Amino acid sequence: MRELVWLVPALPLAGLIINGIIGKPLMRKNEGLVGTLASALVGGSFLISLLIFLEMLSLPAGERGFEKILYTWIQSESFKVVIGFQVDQLSGLMILVVSGVGFVIHLYSMGYMHKDPGYYRYFSYLNLFTFSMLILVLANNFLLMFVGWEAVGLSSYLLIGFWFERKSAADAGKKAFIVNRVGDFGFLLGMLLIVTTFGTLDFSGVFAAAPDKLTSGGLLVTVITLLLFAGAIGKSAQIPLYVWLPDAMEGPTPVSALIHAATMVTAGVYMVARASSLFVLAPFTLGLIAVIGAGTALFAATIGMVQNDIKRVLAYSTISQLGYMFLAAGVAAFSASIFHLITHAFFKALLFLAAGSVIHSLHNQMDMRNMGGLKSKLPLTFAAFLIGALAIAGIPGLSGFFSKDEIIWQSYVSPFGGPVLWFVATLTAGLTAFYMFRVVFMTFFGSMRVKQEVRPKIHESPKVMAIPLVILAFLSIIGGYVGVPKLLGGSGKIFEFLAPVFPEAVAEVHGGMTEEGILMGISVIVSLLGILSAYLMYVYDPSLPERMAQGARRTYNVLSQKYYVDEFYDAVLVQPIKRLSLFLWSVFDSLGIDGMVNGVASVVAGGSARLRKLQTGFVQNYALGLLLGVIIILGYLVLR
Amino acid sequence: MPLFFVLAAISVISGLLMITSRNPVTSVIWMILSLMGVAGIFLTLGAEFLAIIQVLVYAGAILVLFLFIIMLLNLRAELVASHTLPQKVVAAILGAVLLYEVVVVSSTGVEESVKGTVDVAKVAVQGNSEAVARLLFSDFLFPFEIVSVLLLVAIVGAIILGRKEF
Amino acid sequence: MAPLSYYLILSALLFVIGGVGVLTRRSAIMIFMSIELMLNAVNITFVAFSYYLNQLTGQLIVLFVITVAAAEAAVGLGIMVALYRNRESLNVDEINLLKG
Secondary structure, three states, rough: HHHHHHHHHHHHHHHHHHHHHHHHHHHHHOOHHHHHHHHHHHHHHHHHHHHHHHHHHOOOOHHOEEEEEEEEOOOOOOEEEEEEEEEOOHHHHHHHHHHHHHHHHHHHHHHHHHOOOOOOHHHHHHHHHHHHHHHHEEOOHHHHHHHHHHHHHHHHHHHHHOOOOHHHHHHHHHHHHHHHHHHHHHHHHHHHHHHHOOOOEEEEHHHHHHHOOOOOOOOHHHHHHHHHHHHHHHHHHOOOOHHHHHHHHHHHHHHHHHHHHHHHHHHOOOHHHHHHHHHOOOHHHHHHOOOOHHHHHHHHHHHOOOOOOOHHHHHHHHHHHHHHHHHHOOOOOOOHHHHHHHHHHHHHHHHHHHHHHHHHOOOOEEEEHHOOOOOOOOOHHHHHHHHHHHHHHEEEEEEEEHHHHHHHHHHHOOOOHHHHHHHHHHHHHHHHHHHHHHHHHHHHHHOOOOOOHHHHOOOOOOHHHHHHHHHHHHHHHHHHHOOOOHHHOOOOHHHHHOOHHHHHHHHOOOOOOOHHHHHHHHHHHHHHHHHHHHHHHHHHHHOOOHHHHOHHHHHHHHOOHHHHHHHHHHHHHHHHHHHHHHHHHHHHHHHHHHHHHHHHHHHHHHHHHHHHHHOOOOOHHHHHHHHHHHHHHHHHHHHH | HHHHHHHHHHHHHHHHHHHOOHHHHHHHHHHHHHHHHHHHHHHOOOHHHHHHHHHHHHHHHHHHHHHHHHHHOOOOOOOOOOOOHHHHHHHHHHHHHHHHHHHHHHHOOOOOOOOOOOOOHHHHHHHHHHHHHHOOOOHHHHHOOOOOOOHHHHHHHHHHHHHHOO | OOOOOHHHHHHHHHHHHHHHHHEEEEHHHHHHHHHHHHHHHHHHHHHHHHOOOOOOHHHHHHHHHHHHHHHHHHHHHHHHHHHHHHHHEEEEHHOOOOOO
16 A cells, blocks of 8 residues: 555645646536545545555554655766655654545535635645645655645645735735745755755655764754754744734635645644754754744734634634644654644644634624624534634643643653743643633624624535534544543553654653643643633623723734734835835846846847848849859959 | 850850840840750760750740740830949949959869769760769769659749739 | 860850849849859859769759759749739839838
8 A cells, every 4th residue: 555655645636637727617517526526536645545554553663664766856976866755654644634634624615615716726726735735744855845845835825815806815825925935945945955964855864864964963953953944934834934824814714724734834843843853953943943932822822812803813823833833843842743733733624614614604704793692503613613612722631632731741841841931831821722712702602793684694504514524523522532641541652653753862751740740730720711711701791801902002902913023024124125126126127237138129220220221122232242242252262 | 176166156145145135035035046055065075965955954945934924924125224334334344353253263273173984975975865864863863852852842833823812 | 175174264154144144134034044044154064074074973963953943944933923913014123022
C-alpha cells in the first residue's frame, strides 16, 4: 500500500485538472457531478491515507519510515533533488488529517456553495489546495516542501479572493499572498543556507548530518532555524505576520475552515516539527518560538474577546491556538504540538462549519449582534458548535482538553519552559473559554436580534452540510483519547507513536506527577471561570458588556481595533514603500527608463523616415543599385 | 575563326538593335536573331545539344511566349519620356565601366584553372547528347529532380497569376 | 579556333548590352527580355569554360539555366498579364507600389 503513496496527492490533482478544464460545461449540465467528483477524489485520497496509516501501525516502530522516490528533478554534479514522498509517523498522521478534514469540508461545500456561479472554479481551487498541502506534508526534501508551501499560498490567494468582484475579497487575497511572501523569503534563504552547509536538501541527509556539521547553539544553526521559522511565522500567522488571517475571512466559510483547520496555517507548525532535528540544536530559536507562540496566543485571544463578527472571533482563536502549537514546539514538545494540531483541526473545522451553517441560514449575516436565540431554531448547528466550543475551551473529556493540557504542562515542565510561559498559557486558556462562550451565548442564547424579514427563512442546513458537522463533532469528542496522559490512566499512545521522528535528545516528560494534576486542575478552573464570566456578561446581564466598555473605553477601543497593528504596519511599512515606489516611478521609470526607450524609438523613427526616401518603388532604380553594387565589387577585384 | 566573328557580330548587333528598337515586336525579332547567334556560338564550342535546346526552348518557346503576351496585351511603342536622355547617358557610362571591369576580371587567372579530363571537342564528335545525358542522370540527378519541381511550381504559379479574380 | 578570351569578351558585351537595356527601357516586358539576354551572355561563359577546361559540368549548368529561364518566363509573364489587367500599362515609370 505504501508504494501507492503518490496517489494521495495525485487524486486531488486529477480533480483539479478535470474540474479546471471541463468543469464549466460539466457544471451547466449537472452541478452535483462537479462537487461529487472533487469530493470523491479527496475521499479516495483519504482512504489511501488511511490504508497506509493502518499498514504503518501494523509494522514495528523501527520500520515505519518509508520513502518513495518518483523522479529525479534536479541533478547537478553532487547536488540532487528528487520528487519523492516520505511516509513516517509524522507525515502519515498529517495526510490522514489533511485529506480527512479536507474531505469533510469538500462534502460540506457541496451544500454551502450550491448554485454559486463559480462552483466548478471553487472545487478546482479546493482540490488544488488539498493537493498542495499533501505535497507539502509528504515531501521528502526541503525544495519539494517549498513547492507545496508556495502552492498552498497560491491556492489560499485564489480561494480568499474567490469572490473577487468584491474589492475587499480581492484585497484580502492579495494581503494573504504578500504577507506570506515575507515569510517565504525567510524559508527560501534558510533553504539556501542548508544547501551551502549540507550540500543536500533531503530531510534524511540533512537531519542525519546536522549534529556533526552544526555545533549546538552555534551561529549557523541559529540563523538557519530563525530563517525557517520566519517562513513558519508567515504561513502560520504568528506575530508579527498574522495580519492576513483575519482578513482571510473574506473567502467562503468552508475555505476558512480548510485554511484554519487542515491546511495552510498548520504548515508552519508541521515544518518546525519536521525540522525538529535542526531546531533542537538552536536553543535561542526555540526560546524565541516559545515566546512568540505564547505572545501570539495571548495577544490574539484578547483581540478575539471584543470582535463582533463571528468568523473574525474564530480567526483570532485560530491564531491563538496556533500560538499554543508554537509554544509547544518552542519548549521542544513537538509531539504535543502535533497532537494539538490534530485536535485543533477537528474542532476548528467543526466550529467554522457550524458558523458557516449559521451564516448560511441567516443569509450571510456574520455580525453576532444581529443573531441570538438561535438555539431552538438550529438545534443541530447549536449542538455542533457547543461541542466545538467545549473542546476548544479545554473542558475535560473532549479532545481539546487533552492536547491543550499537554501543552500547558510541557510549557511548565520542559527544560526550555518555565512558570512565565505556563502562566501565559493558562491565562490564554481562560480567555479562550471566555470568548468562545461569548460567541455561543451571543449567537444561540438570549433574545433574538435577527432582522424581521430574515426570521421566517431561518432553517437548518441541508443534509450534505449536516453530516460533516456530525462527523467532526464526533471526532472533536473522541479525537483526544489517543493522547490521554498517564496521570488520568491513559497511555499517551500518540506521544509514543510520534517519538521516533523527533530527536531523542529532548524526550518529553510524560510522567504522571502530582504537579501535573495540580496544574491541570488550575487550567480547568480557569477555563470554567472564563465560561462563567461569559455567561454572566452575555446571558445573565446583557447590559454588562456595554457598561464595561464604557468604563474602560480606551482599552476597549485598543482591543476592538486589534491594537492598531494594521494601522501601524500601514504607517511604518506600507506608506513609506508606496512613497519610495512613487518616487522611483516618477524619477527612474518616467525619466530614465521611459526616456531611454522612447529615445531609441524616436531615433529609429526619425532615421527610418529619412531612409524610407530611398525606396522609390521604381524597378529601374533598384536595378541601378544592383548594377552599381556589381561595378563596385568588380572594381575592387580589378584594382586589387 | 571567321565563323566565330560572324556569329559574334550577329549576336551583338542584333542585341543592340533589340534594346534600341521602340516597337516590342521588333525587339523580339531581333532577340530571336541574337539567340540564334548564341546557339551558333554553342556549336563552335562543341555543345550541339545545348545549341538545339537554345533554339527549341529559347527561340521556340520562351520568345514565342513573349510575342504572344505582347500581342495579347496589344503593347505599342514606348513614348519618349523627358528624363530618357540622362538615363541613357548614365546607362551608357555605367555599361562601359562594367564592360571594362568584366573583361579584365574574366581574363585574369584563367590559365591557372584546373583542367578536367573530358575533351569536349572529341566528345562532340562521338555524341554530345549522350555524354550530357549520362552526366545529367547520374551526378546531376538530384538537381535535375529539383528543377522538375521548380517547373511544376512555375506552372502552378502561372495558372494562379493568370486567374481573372486575382 | 578562337581563344577563350574572345568568348569572354563576347559574353561581357552581351551582358552589358542586356544591362543597359534593363536600365534604359521603360516597358516591363522589355526589361524582362534584356534580363534574358544577360542570362544568355552568362551561358556563353559557361559553355566556353566547359570547352577550355575539358569539363561537361558547364554545359549542364547551362541546361539548368535555360530551365530556370523558362520557369521565370512563365511566372514573369503571368505577373505582366495580371499587372496589365490592373493598371492598363506596363510602363515601370508609372508603377511604384513599393514606394516607402
